[in-house]
Amino acid sequence: MFQTLLGALGAFVGMTFVGAAGRKYYDDDLPKSELAEFVGSCIQLAIVLSVIVFVVLFVFKAEFSNWLSLKTDYILFAVVVAACSVVVALRLNLWQVQKKAIQYGALQMSQSLFNMLLSLLLVVVLLTGAKGRIDAQIAASLVFALIAFYLLKKDGLLKVLIWRKDYLAEILRFGVPLMPHLAGGFLLNSVDRFVINDELGLAEAGIYMVAVQLTAAAGIVFGAINNAYVPWLFEKLKANVYQEKQKIVKLTYLWFLCIILGVVLAFFIGPWLVVLVAGEKYAQAGEVIGWLALGQGFQGMYLMVTNYIFFSKKTGLLSVASISSGFINLLLLIVFVRILGLQGAAIAFALSMGIRFLLTWLIAHKRHPMPWISFLKN
Numbered sequence: 001m002f003q004t005l006l007g008a009l010g011a012f013v014g015m016t017f018v019g020a021a022g023r024k025y026y027d028d029d030l031p032k033s034e035l036a037e038f039v040g041s042c043i044q045l046a047i048v049l050s051v052i053v054f055v056v057l058f059v060f061k062a063e064f065s066n067w068l069s070l071k072t073d074y075i076l077f078a079v080v081v082a083a084c085s086v087v088v089a090l091r092l093n094l095w096q097v098q099k100k101a102i103q104y105g106a107l108q109m110s111q112s113l114f115n116m117l118l119s120l121l122l123v124v125v126l127l128t129g130a131k132g133r134i135d136a137q138i139a140a141s142l143v144f145a146l147i148a149f150y151l152l153k154k155d156g157l158l159k160v161l162i163w164r165k166d167y168l169a170e171i172l173r174f175g176v177p178l179m180p181h182l183a184g185g186f187l188l189n190s191v192d193r194f195v196i197n198d199e200l201g202l203a204e205a206g207i208y209m210v211a212v213q214l215t216a217a218a219g220i221v222f223g224a225i226n227n228a229y230v231p232w233l234f235e236k237l238k239a240n241v242y243q244e245k246q247k248i249v250k251l252t253y254l255w256f257l258c259i260i261l262g263v264v265l266a267f268f269i270g271p272w273l274v275v276l277v278a279g280e281k282y283a284q285a286g287e288v289i290g291w292l293a294l295g296q297g298f299q300g301m302y303l304m305v306t307n308y309i310f311f312s313k314k315t316g317l318l319s320v321a322s323i324s325s326g327f328i329n330l331l332l333l334i335v336f337v338r339i340l341g342l343q344g345a346a347i348a349f350a351l352s353m354g355i356r357f358l359l360t361w362l363i364a365h366k367r368h369p370m371p372w373i374s375f376l377k378n
Contacts, residue, residue, distance in 0.1 A: 001068045001069055001070055002070060002074055002078060002134050002137070004068075004190050004193065004194075005068060005070070005075065005078045006078055006081060006082055006085075007185075007186050007189070007190050008183075008186050008190070009053065009078055009079060009082040010082055010085065010182055011179045011180075011181075011182030011183050011186070012049060012053050012179065013046060013049050013050045013053055013079065013082045013083050013086060014042065014045055014046030014049050014050065014083070014086045014175070015082075015085065015086055015089065015182065016174075016175035016176070016178035016179055016181070016182060017042040017045055017046060017086070017171050017174070017175040018042070018086065018089045018090055018093050019093070019174065019175070019178070019310055019315075020038075020042065020170070020171045020174035020175055021035075021038060021039050021042050021090055021093060021094060022093040022094065022096065022097045022230075023174070023234075023310060023311070023313060024038050024170075025094065025097045025098070026097070026234050026235075026238060026311075032156055032157070033156075033159070035157060036156055036157050036158055036159040037159045037162050037164050037167060038164075038167050038170075038171070039090060039094070039152065039157055039158050039159075040158055040159040040160040040161075040162055041162075041164050041167040041168050041171055042086075042090060042171055043086075043087065043090070043158070043160055044160065044168070045168060045171055045172070045175075046083060046086045046087075047083070050079055050080075050082070050083040053079050053082075054076060054079045057075055057076060057078075057079060058076060061075055061076065074134055077134075077138050080138070080141070080142070081137060081138055081141040083145075084141035084142055084144070084145035085141060085145075087145040087148045087149055087152075088107070088111065088141075088144050088145055088148045090148070090152065091107065091148035091149075091151055091152055092104055092107060092108060092148075094152075094157055095107075096227050096230065096231060097230070097231050097234070098231075099231050101228065104227070107144070107147070107148070107151075110144070111140055111144040114140050114143065114144070115136055115137060115140040118136040118139060118140060119132065119133050119136040119137075121136075122135055122136055123136075173313075174313060174315060177315045177316035177318075177319050178315050178318065178319060179319070180319035180320075180322065180323040181315070181318050181319040181321075181322040181323070182322075183322075183323060183326065184319065184321075184322025184323035184324070184325060184326035184327075184356075185322055185326070186326070187323070187326025187327060187329055187330055188322070188325060188326050188329050188349070188352055188353060188356065191326075191329065191330055191333065192208070192212075192329075192333055192345050192348075192349060193205050193208070193209065195330075195333045195334060195337055195345065196208055196337060196342065196345055199334075199337045199338060200337065200341065200342070204341075204342060207282055207284050207285050207342065208285065208288065208342050208345060208346075210274065210278050210282045210285045211270075211274065211285035211286070211288050211289045211292050211346070212292060214270075214273065214274065214277060214278075214285075214289060215266070215289060215292040215293050215295075215296045216296070218262070218293065218296040218297070218299075218300065219296055219299060219300075221300075222296070222299060222300035222303055223303070225300075225303075226303040226304075226307075229304075229307075230307055233248065233307055233311075234307075234311055236248060237308070237311050237368065242371070245370055245371055246371050246374075246375045246376075246377075248370070249370055249371055249372055249375035250375055252304050252305075253375075255300075255301075255304060256301055256304070259297045259300045259301060260297065262293070262297065263290075263293050263294050263296075263297040266289060266290050266293035266294075267290035267293070270286055270289030270290050270293060271283070271286025271287070271289065272286070273286075273289070274286040274289055284342065285342075287342065287343055288342050288343050288345070288346035289346075290346075291343065291346035291347050291349065291350045292346050292349060292350070294350040294353075294354075295346070295349040295350040295352075295353040295354075296353075298350070298353035298354045298356070298357045299353055299357075301357050302353070302356060302357040302360055305357070305360055305361045305364045306318065306360050306364065307364075308364040308365075308367060308368040308370065309360070309363060309364050309367050309368070311368055312367040312368045314367050317363045317366070317367070318360065318363060320359075320363075321356055321359035321360045321363055322356060322360075324355075324359070325352050325353070325355045325356035325359065326352070328351075328352050328355055329348055329349065329351075329352035332347075332348035332351060332352060333345055333348045333349075335348075336348045
């Protein structure tokens, strides 16, 4: 539930501003000092939003505590963790656009390793239970936010003590329309555990989450590929050469084919994989893993088309696609879970992710047309 709360808070503490900084890097003839001021403006806005969210949660902490079954202290700490994640994401995003994969990987892996080892110490050695896992996340986020802040300053990419109304306005124009987009992502990726818990019980939710965690490995692969792909894509789009655009479309379709083949394979080997990794008592999760893999496949395809919207800087319609498909997922979940049980939840997820992918593809073509049909013409 702490993880779920973190996912919901990201939309409201400034995570949408991270993409604005990455996109700003590609503006023509932008001095490094100007980029540093832009990043500083992102952090200023993130601080303001985080304070507002903290105050709201503090006022209604009792209600949120009852709803989420979390201690009030952890609800408030979730805001701190989410805000720290923005600072780390800014550092990672700027390394991404600069194609500094080693630094990117080193920071991300170091944070993950620190988080994991501290979690193991607190949960397994000191036997602190779920409290230890949450405490480890809080500590890791604070430590690595400070490290990310230092690294941004060290590279001359951060000026916080400035006031640029033009940059603040530009960041808000980019980021605010994306807030419903993140909210839609929450409805697509996290609301299922609430519905399953309510309709089928906590044990069934645990079985379902085993399959979710296994298919999430595909999401890690898709995310890593997208991180490497975006800088190359933006450079090609900035050059605006038609033949290069045709090449991009051909490679995209080839990637779609690879994803489809992987999804088909998941339907066949998924049930065996569940038993191998989690044991016979979670064998029921094998019934849904293929459908969840299909949803993850649509996520991988979605990442290949959504970048055109970010490049255009016109992000409003992306939120329409995400929030509408998120609500469709919620409605399908309520209906399908009652009829088909766990499998209904997985089918609802796959269908909703497919809808989001198709809507995003249409919007991407509207915002930045590509030769999706004429890619073979000379």
